[in-house]
Amino acid sequence: MIETLLVANRGEIACRVLRTCRDLGVATVAVHSDPDAHALHVRRADAAVRLPGAAPADTYLRGDLVVAAALAAGADAVHPGYGFLSENAGFARRVEEAGLTWVGPPPEAIEAMASKTRAKRLMGAEPLDPDALTAADLPVLIKAAAGGGGRGMRVVRDLGALRGELAAARAEALSAFGDGEVFAEPYLARGRHVEVQVLADAHGTVWPLGTRDCSLQRRHQKVVEEAPAPGLPPALVDELYGTAVRAARAIGYRGAGTVEFLVAEDGTAHFLEMNTRLQVEHPVTEAVYGVDLVALQLRVAEGAALPPEPPAPRGHAVEARLYAEDPARGFAPQTGTLHALEVPGVRLDTGYAAGDGIGVHYDALLAKAVAHAPTRAEAVRLLARALERARVHGPVTNRDLLVRSLRHPEFTEPGRADTGFYERHLAALTAPPPGGRHAAIAAALAEAAARPGPGAWRNLPSQPRSRTYGEEHGGTPVDHEVRYVRTRDGHLLPDDPDVRVVSAGAREVRLDVAGVVRPYRVTAHPGTDTVHVDTPAGAYRLTRRPRFTDPVERTAPGSLLAPMPGTVVRLAEGLAVGARVEAGDTLLWLEAMKMEHHVTAPASGVLTALHAEPGRQVPVGALLAVVAPESPEGPPVQSAQEEQA
Template identity: 60%
Template sequence: MPTGTTDQGDKHVQQPATAADGREQAPPQRRTIRSVLVANRGEIARRVFRTCRELGIATVAVHSDPDGDAPHVREADTAVRLPGAAPADTYLRADLLIAAARAAGADAVHPGYGFLSENAEFAQAVLDAGLTWIGPPPAAIAAMGSKTEAKRLMAAAGVPVLSAPERPGEADLPLLVKAAAGGGGRGMRIVRTLAELPGALAAARTEAAKAFGSDEVFCEPYLPAGRHVEVQLMADGYGTVLALGDRDCSLQRRHQKVIEEAPAPGIADTTRRDLHAAAVAAARAIGYTGAGTAEFLLAPDGRFFFLEMNTRLQVEHPVTECVTGLDLVALQLAVAEGGHLPEQTPPTTGCAIEARLYAEDPDQDWQPQTGPLHLIELPGEPVEFTTRATPTGLRLDSGVGAGSTVTVHYDAMLAKVIAWAPTRPAAARLLADALTRARLHGPRTNRDLLTRALRHPAFLDARLHTGFLDEHAAVLTVPADKDAPLAALAAALADAATRRTELPSGWRNLPSQPQVKRYRTADGAESEVRYRITRDGLQAEGHPDTVLVEAAEDRVVLAVGALRRSYRVARYGPVVHLDSAAGATALTALDRFPDPVLHTEPGALLAPMPGTVVRLGAAVGDRVTAGQPLLWLEAMKMEHRITAPTDGTLTDLLVGPGHQVEPGTLLAVVAETA
């Protein structure tokens, strides 16, 4: 476990740079960048803008219609509208992005990550337009664009790769089906039996074609206990290739990273040196320049295998910045201007851990959540996008803020919360505490899962692997509203305080009926609060030992026996958010006498979110079993299964592929077996 200062730096002697085809490259042309358009959105656009401001470079944002008032748009010097909402009509339109750069007078384009960041045709189009491309050469992007071709190149360069069986047999199981042209968990399927293979291949091809424009997939051995370890690379046009430390990104859901850290813990020094050397060899093999990441699968026995090379800045780059003190965006800009990199990597100091805060519900198969974000507030005033340790040790990278709306059009990530400390245990504790005490008012998030994972003994012992979240799901996704009954009482008292007259609300000189309020938790459970405030104090049904210490519109303090609990209260329409040391609770106030409503037909399946039906798994008249997928909805860049609620017969199916649905839309009906 790294503590204090660890010198992982090696001097990298300059070698003539070679292109992906093996030919020696000419030295880069020196230029000065004056204005940068970021062909992206959200927190990565804000991250690039921060460095540009520090360097005196003008900034240009692009935005879709839903992003018209987004933070990255407000912070840019100039903003250009991309008409439409869907990524295919906006951020994935290379012609519109280049036209925007010309219209705004930008002389360089930074692609960020995602969207067109690893699209060789876009990179070439930027160069053909006479603009500076802040990224690797198009040929290097193309060389790594197909995982199958990348593996062939890496094997030729002596980098260890996992062999892909052409005709898998029982001995090759389990297998991982992967899309050749993309990443981020799209087009991936785990296959544990040969009977599953045809369906997995078909599903992966369909998803890959839609996500990446190519239905090419391949199989490789799946290592359930493997770790996802990557090396941050930076290369210039003069032959210098630097390995700027490593990261562990093993904690994943749906093959997408959730918690990352630098340096990767528990790795032998010899293995670390070999990983760095393999990463440098991979970059040299394709004539790489700029920032990139070589990703490896680390087996329990210490062997490692090349997975892919991301030819862009990674989402998790902040942890490397925090332990090295380097500004990776500044280095990208320097390389794009034709500058030299230093010949030696800096030492890494301490440990940095990043948690990705998503608007999603881990208890419901990671279902994404949408809606207004009223408040996102972390304790200790973390510094945004800083590249060095702050006085509090906390960094926040976010593309949203109070007043933002989480929509179905884009990824569900709200923010990246990063903690740095001299030791790994201290960083994990600091990050878990910051997440626990954060005030997050809006859609449900994965905050509770993140804090439990950071405090889990296996995580603290660095017993990491890519199946960590699934293995420990029983303790990581326990119900989060254990404090709901007491929180509901606090919400009722805060509400009463807003209508207080000279006498406390509910106070009577003579005995009377109790005050009654009803609430629904985020899990759908309903609770009723009954209380009186008399001369003898608070009398609350179900809370005989509870004493009211203080009640105000935004703060309620209750004493339960010797325990005093303080709630910070915020109300947004009927929704009440309560934050306390016991955790956060969101309640929806209900009418005491609700109007009669029609009840949903038993067995009816309603759309849990807005989205598009992408495929069906059953037909009307089919016998189905509980949990069997009936259809898949695509929303927020992910596919979500809609499953049968019970054993029975599918009697109605009201949607088909391509149908767009809103929350609450009736999708199907399953008649339960008698």
């Protein structure tokens, strides 16, 4: 029996494992990096051990430090969660050699599936050699053999781009996984990502616990998942089950794992890989089958036998991943303080609580919202509504994208959505939401109620007071100046005659727009200029503008600024002052929240300054480089600001 478990992870999955341990009466130990010293998983564990440093390579990826922490804290078992060391056979062996129980598959099973190329050969699917591709093979997807999560992946549609994309994929794979091996597979733009959850014990029983559809992806990372995968013919489901069970038996698997497939438009299933760990999207399977996969992992690790048959499935479940990112700006990760996180009516798995900070070192995942209902349509409706009414205050998130995705006709029709969904619909899904003007009116009236100032109301209307609030979508700000007059009969809005103020308090304002009255819940968090307005039909994030704007230093034309806080990973080959660049060329790669982001030239011209170097950490807005743009009369000319610098 496991008495004390160390969770070798952080964030949402660490909190998820801790919750099951609490339910089972198992004591817990957390590990943490320096930025995570006060994180939620640390606060919820019975004990915690510091891993000195901030970068994953110095902390959560140091297997020797994690094992030492388990021994120091008196733990007798280790659960790896997902990511980090969860699929590291060497770490699993180190845990077992220390006399600890490893809550995962045997190291040999991990090794068998660790390389995607070896896994494909094991399952009879020969990968393509990326160095021997021809135009007839295109389009292809270049993938890292040793990793996942979108790292080291590149789509190649043109043979001329192959060399550069291969070099970039290999460099990213080496940086992320310590292994630069890549391979290629046919790229199916309209394929569906379908997977089978398996659970195996040490006594020969292997459960196929249903299918999941994870086709809605951005940057090769899943965003919305559901179980069971809709619209699959029974014969195809049986085929997927058979392949998944065969893969597990072939490597002597034990514990929870997932076998992933790409299903083509013609219904042909292509084996992708086997993930020898718990998946991020495991809650939808738990909801449908009424099981706790973490509890089953622990029992299997203790040697217990599974029943001969899995429980019967019930209903449908859908999960949406809430990220701190801005989809309208290329999914740029966001940082800052999370002031509120409330998604009522559905299961919420998270590693954050109100007041926690969101930093740059780790994944941008804030939470997973999961809805379960008797039918798919009901589950989708429930999740969309729960997210729409959620209170998520702090950095920009993908919440609006999730709501619109769940309601898009291509998604609501079972089995129609595929992995190209966001490539086709992202522009429409990230368009500015309507109603921002009314939200700004509510914010202005709430602030006026909270800070009434002198004068209160007058018998005769006086000059209007005004407040300005800004919205930003995709980096484009839109300001709303709200003018109002308070009288004995209420507020007058001279610029908005179609709006009648029903009531105006410091926290809630009710507006009548064209005969329909709606409440607006207004929250201004101390120490910030951000005002959040929550309504039954959606939420708005506004910025309070100062009454008098101070002059600010202008940025030199052609300046390349850091779009987010992060670390410079590498520069483009041959990049140096004096080099000529074209607008849109990738000049450097910035790593933030476990993802690499292209930083491109803002204009065509000559690089006149370069302030970035690999390994340098930069804040948002930091000057990385300057490209002197071409002038019609001649060569690029330095600006006065550059000359002074």
